[in-house]
Amino acid sequence: MEYIFISFGEQRIVLVDDLACGNTNDTIAVQRGTHTITLSGAPTTPPSQIVNVINTSFPTPMKIEFN
Amino acid sequence: MRRLTLCALLLAAACTQYPYNPPLVKPQNLDDGYRWAKTTIPTDDNRLFVILTFSGGGTRAAGLGYAVLQQLAATKLADGTSLLKHVKVISSVSGGTFAAMDYGLRGEAILNPGPDNFESAFLTKPVQSDLIHAVFFNPYNWIRLASPNFNRIDLATELYQKVLFGNNTFQNLLEVQRNEHRPFIIANATELELGAQFQWTQDQFDPICSDLTTLPVARAAAASSAFPVAFPPMILKNYAHDPQCKSNYAKPSWTATARSDVYTNPQRPRQITELEGYLNPARTYLHLLDGGLADNIGLRGPFHALSSGDTFVQPQGPVENQRTGFTLLPLIGFHKIDKLLVIVVNAGASGPVSIDATSKEPSLPTVIGGISGTPMDNYSFDSIQMLTDLFAKQSGQPTKYYPVVISFPLLTDKDKSIRDIVNNIGTSFNALTPEQLKGLKDAADILIHQDPCFTKFVSDVNGTPPPNQKCAFGQ
Numbered sequence: 001m002e003y004i005f006i007s008f009g010e011q012r013i014v015l016v017d018d019l020a021c022g023n024t025n026d027t028i029a030v031q032r033g034t035h036t037i038t039l040s041g042a043p044t045t046p047p048s049q050i051v052n053v054i055n056t057s058f059p060t061p062m063k064i065e066f067n
Numbered sequence: 068m069r070r071l072t073l074c075a076l077l078l079a080a081a082c083t084q085y086p087y088n089p090p091l092v093k094p095q096n097l098d099d100g101y102r103w104a105k106t107t108i109p110t111d112d113n114r115l116f117v118i119l120t121f122s123g124g125g126t127r128a129a130g131l132g133y134a135v136l137q138q139l140a141a142t143k144l145a146d147g148t149s150l151l152k153h154v155k156v157i158s159s160v161s162g163g164t165f166a167a168m169d170y171g172l173r174g175e176a177i178l179n180p181g182p183d184n185f186e187s188a189f190l191t192k193p194v195q196s197d198l199i200h201a202v203f204f205n206p207y208n209w210i211r212l213a214s215p216n217f218n219r220i221d222l223a224t225e226l227y228q229k230v231l232f233g234n235n236t237f238q239n240l241l242e243v244q245r246n247e248h249r250p251f252i253i254a255n256a257t258e259l260e261l262g263a264q265f266q267w268t269q270d271q272f273d274p275i276c277s278d279l280t281t282l283p284v285a286r287a288a289a290a291s292s293a294f295p296v297a298f299p300p301m302i303l304k305n306y307a308h309d310p311q312c313k314s315n316y317a318k319p320s321w322t323a324t325a326r327s328d329v330y331t332n333p334q335r336p337r338q339i340t341e342l343e344g345y346l347n348p349a350r351t352y353l354h355l356l357d358g359g360l361a362d363n364i365g366l367r368g369p370f371h372a373l374s375s376g377d378t379f380v381q382p383q384g385p386v387e388n389q390r391t392g393f394t395l396l397p398l399i400g401f402h403k404i405d406k407l408l409v410i411v412v413n414a415g416a417s418g419p420v421s422i423d424a425t426s427k428e429p430s431l432p433t434v435i436g437g438i439s440g441t442p443m444d445n446y447s448f449d450s451i452q453m454l455t456d457l458f459a460k461q462s463g464q465p466t467k468y469y470p471v472v473i474s475f476p477l478l479t480d481k482d483k484s485i486r487d488i489v490n491n492i493g494t495s496f497n498a499l500t501p502e503q504l505k506g507l508k509d510a511a512d513i514l515i516h517q518d519p520c521f522t523k524f525v526s527d528v529n530g531t532p533p534p535n536q537k538c539a540f541g542q
Contacts, residue, residue: 001374001460013386014400017321019376020386022400029396031375033328033335036320040386050324054331058464 002032002053003061006039013040027061039066084216085224087304088277090311097381097390100269101237101279104381104390106244106251108155113398114405115144115153115528119250120366121163122447123292123359124414126190126499127492127507128162131414133185134511135473136170137178145529151175156372158253158365160358161292162496163412165189165231168284171252172235172243189231190504195496198226220293220301227285237267237287238280253368253393254287255358259300263341264361265353266368267291270379270392274345275305275353276312290355292496295439296432300354308348318342319392321377338377363443364413366450368393373409374457399466406467408524409458410515411451413474415444416490458540469524470540473514485509 006014008024015021015038022028024039030053038048044066056062097104117139121132142150159167169177169185177185201208201222211217228234243249254267265271267287272279290301306312322342325335344350358365371377371394378392391397398404422429422437429437451472458468478486488506492499499507515521519536526533 001457015386016376016396017319017324018380018389019321019378019391019394019397020389020401021376021396026400028400029374031332031335031377033332034324036324052331058461 002056005061007065083211083214085221090306091276091278091314095314101241102269103393116404116407117154118409119157121159122364122413123161125162125494128414129165130507132163132166134508154250157250158368160365164254164288164291193498218299220298224289232285254291256290256355257360259354261344276314291358294357303353319379364447408469410471469520471518471521
């Protein structure tokens, strides 16, 4: 199990490979490996990010930023 | 006249065929069929979430699963509900499937005293003798079994319908789940050539473009317990490339990136290989055997749901309404689960020393039993280790995790007499004796109440002082 933390200016739903897995500005559990991250709602910059999530823990998640 | 009779019998034999699973003649829709998304569970109150896994092991496994259900029914929580009411998922294999499926269909009625409870209906019935009688001593079945399209596993399906499940289908199972908020029952078999776990849910039937809804649940129980050699594989038709198929199945979006994880997480590309195996045009049939070959404790499916979001996702209006295959990551990520209890009920037994008691060469069936049984036991051990490792990593999170293992080797020497009784129950569908049934009930009672994570879970839910022993995982 790995963890990501999506920083964004407001609360949005985080989609991991299209699956709604949690909210922005919160720590979210994902499976180890490569995932496509997008946010619900109006377009963001970038529109999506492909990340390889590995060697994280709940206290030290991978930090990913959207604008 | 004799020739004419022989011809008539041969004709009758040739015509006997167990009906194949039907094709899916409408587009794939996660709002249809016996699947996680169609149950009430994703939108139910899930503050307390209990998952059970029932292993294989014939009536020994069925009896232990049943005894654990009784223990959960007797465990009252501070709000007046029983712990059994919070069981959301039961994943089962082989003998365990009979207890899981019967509970899914009939609920607590199977636990109550009376002629229809699970003990009377199944555990104390000579199912194995009935099956042997049906195969060897019923001339009508000799004719049917002479057909290349009807075999012992089809006969077993009919017997399990007669003894326990009646004509109930997966549509009936879905309806009682939705009406009574019963658990999602996942019966597991193994696809012989792919070596992959095969779950009897519509999510698994989608890639083979088949409709599970009208199939009898007894079919799943038969496939789940089709021990190799004793039973031939159950054959399902794969309609993925059949003109009758109208499902428009497309690979789920996670497969786009997961193939590259061959070094970081090889499980993901392996799952793609399995999925593509079902979509292979050359694979026009599936051959299913005992679920124990791929996972004898039924834990892999729940483990995947706890640790992975790799499943099918179907948009349904606003994002929060999307339908998904069986994954718990959304419920965990949106903080819908406060406490998550997983009880692994493993009826694996170590009987008396037999092979090593003599220098004689073991018989071929004994060797085959060893070859199939040893990897199954080792794999079960690994599965439990994966679960405890996963939970140990969850400390400090909003959701609290509690793993519990019910397994005969955990009975201490104080309970040696019970341990001896349950360990000596053979792996078969023979009727349990009163002593064996009592042994299984006593074992379940002792094992569940001596487990530190179970007692911690109950004390945390009820707000009572924690027990002396610590639950070392996921707190």
